[in-house]
Amino acid sequence: MARLLVLGGSWFLGRTVVEDALADGWEVTTFRRGQGGTDVPGVTLIRGDRTKSEDLNRLAAAGPWDAVVDTSSFVPRETLAIATALAPVVGRYVLISTVSVYEGWPVEPLTENSAVLECPSDAGPDFGYDGDPGPSTYGFGKAGCERAVAEVFGPDRTVLLRPGVILGPYEYVGRLPWWLHRVARGGRVLAPGQPSRSVQPVDVRDVSAFALHTAKADGPVGTFNVTANGRETMSDFLTACQRVTESDATFTWITDEEWLAAQGVAQWTELPLWRTYRGAWAVDSAKARESGLTTRPLFDTATATWAWLRSGTGTVDHERASEQGIDPDKERTILDAWDARERSRNDAR
Ligand SMILES: NC(=O)c1ccc[n+]([C@@H]2O[C@H](COP(=O)([O-])OP(=O)(O)OC[C@H]3O[C@@H](n4cnc5c(N)ncnc54)[C@H](OP(=O)(O)O)[C@@H]3O)[C@@H](O)[C@H]2O)c1
Known part of the structure; x- marks a missing residue:
């Protein structure tokens, strides 16, 4: 052996x-x-x-x-x-x-x-x-x-x-757990950036x-x-969270990332996985794939992680476990400001 x-x-x-x-x-x-x-x-x-x-x-x-x-x-x-x-x-x-x-x-x-x-x-x-x-x-x-x-x-x-x-499963940083819990809570969810942005x-x-x-x-x-192959997008990621949690959440995509960053939202942590830099999800893993790496769809990852979180063993007593996520009041305030901005832009057209 x-x-x-x-x-x-x-x-x-x-x-x-x-x-x-x-x-x-x-x-x-x-x-x-x-x-x-x-x-x-x-x-x-x-x-x-x-x-x-x-x-x-x-x-x-x-x-x-x-x-x-x-x-x-x-x-x-x-x-x-x-x-x-x-x-x-x-x-x-x-x-x-x-x-x-x-x-x-x-x-x-x-x-x-x-x-x-x-x-x-x-x-x-x-x-x-x-x-x-x-x-x-x-x-x-x-x-x-x-x-x-x-x-x-x-x-x-x-x-x-x-x-x-x-x-x-077992992720102690709390990135996917935060998104799963947030989407499960339902209502309007602030979805950062372009839905078509590839993620890995x-x-x-x-x-x-x-x-x-x-x-x-x-x-x-x-x-x-x-890394994953980059064929899935931020929209695929949030849709996977929605499907596995069977949530009625709706996503409001804030596609103007400069505007979102100007609202004081910390990239990477307040909205986990959201990062504007073009290299964040542009890592070539072709060499590993040629040598045997296979990567599964985000939906499988979300399914297994949600099952773990719901199993009763899905709490993590780790110093980094509460690093992630935006305060609900701050999320609501930003969504209201985005609505007002969109309304005034539409009025101006
Ligand atoms: N999370 C991500 O997205 C990500 C991305 C890229 C790379 N990585 C890398 O992936 C790895 C993640 O590892 P992980 O999930 O297994 O968690 P981890 O938090 O890195 O695990 C640390 C382990 O090391 C042991 N340890 C710590 N200090 C020690 C010491 N002085 N002597 C002996 N053992 C010690 C800990 O046990 P004790 O405390 O009992 O000693 C624990 O078992 C890291 O190397 C990280 O850099 C993570």
């Missing part, structure tokens, strides 16, 4: 990888401190802190593993230390990175050949800076983590996965399946963007 080590494994993506790996027949070990999230029954637990060298030595002594899937790397020097400790006992290293490593994110269309932020492999947590709309210390850190893994494991044993926005959120189960595909000894290696 192939052996898999998951660094993390208690939240959203890590937990999905663990569940899927067990279902696929992997023998799974997880390494984490035991502070947050849920352990999946059936795994071998190793408790430890990735910032402590004695814990890394103890972890390495429990090997070997055919592969590690690392969902919890954010600080390059910590990743360098853990990769160095694991290199003698792990076949290949699958690092969950992000599209935020690109210099051009979210402004420009991106492929794997686009320029990546410069960050040394031994950088600390504060390397880089936060710009608006980018780059971010998060992106710099992930770029340094990628470099650390590549330096230690080399090109034949390194997989760098760069997902865009991930949605699905990727289902957590598709990221997990591709990560496990690359973890196999004969799986592909290298760097891959992991």
Whole structure:
């Protein structure tokens, strides 16, 4: 039986990888401190802190593993230390990175050949800076983590996965949960931007399946963007939310995005997934698709997430869980202002 080590494994993506790996027949070990999230029954637990060298030595002594899937790397020097400790006992290293490593994110269309932020492999947590709309210390850190893994494991044993926005069951950031709850509440819903705008959120189960595909000894290696194919739109997304919640909500599309932004609506968080920059949903994932990535329709993601939210286990005690969503009074005020604007424009015609 192939052996898999998951660094993390208690939240959203890590937990999905663990569940899927067990279902696929992997023998799974997880390494984490035991502070947050849920352990999946059936795994071998190793408790430890990735910032402590004695814990890394103890972890390495429990090997070997055919592969590690690392969902919890954010600080390059910590990743360098853990990769160095694991290199003698792990076949290949699958690092969950992000599209935020690109210099051009979210402004420009991106492929794997686009320029990546410069960050040394031994950088600390504060390397880089936060710009608006980018780059971010998060992106710099992930770029340094990628470099650390590549330096230690080399090109034949390194997989760098760069997902865009991930949605699905166990999502603690709360993007899709917020939209599902908002649409379920019904009434007039502020729908941001053009309904035809293409979007690329990727289902957590598709990221997990591709990560496990690359973890196999004969799986592909290298760097891959992991996003949906962009054939679905913001209208498809909200329609999916409406269908799965069986809501009578109506959508008022505020198509003048400059006007919407001028009302003081924060992109990305107050109206999750709404971002005006042209690169936000222009990430090319053709390379991953040629190597085995498949992505499901948004409707499936919404269905599974709504089922999870309604299952009684769909509450997430996570510090980021309440980051998303616009205040209902603010939404109403903006809709009223939009109506008034449309009326006066019609009168002027
Ligand atoms: N959400 C998105 O849309 C999105 C998009 C692109 C990429 N990503 C990437 O996807 C990944 C998401 O991972 P996730 O959903 O599994 O959640 P996560 O919140 O990154 O999980 C963190 C895990 O690491 C463990 N951990 C934290 N500090 C530790 C330490 N010092 N020592 C050992 N273990 C530690 C935590 O358990 P303990 O607290 O018990 O230690 C937990 O299991 C991240 O790498 C993120 O950057 C996410």
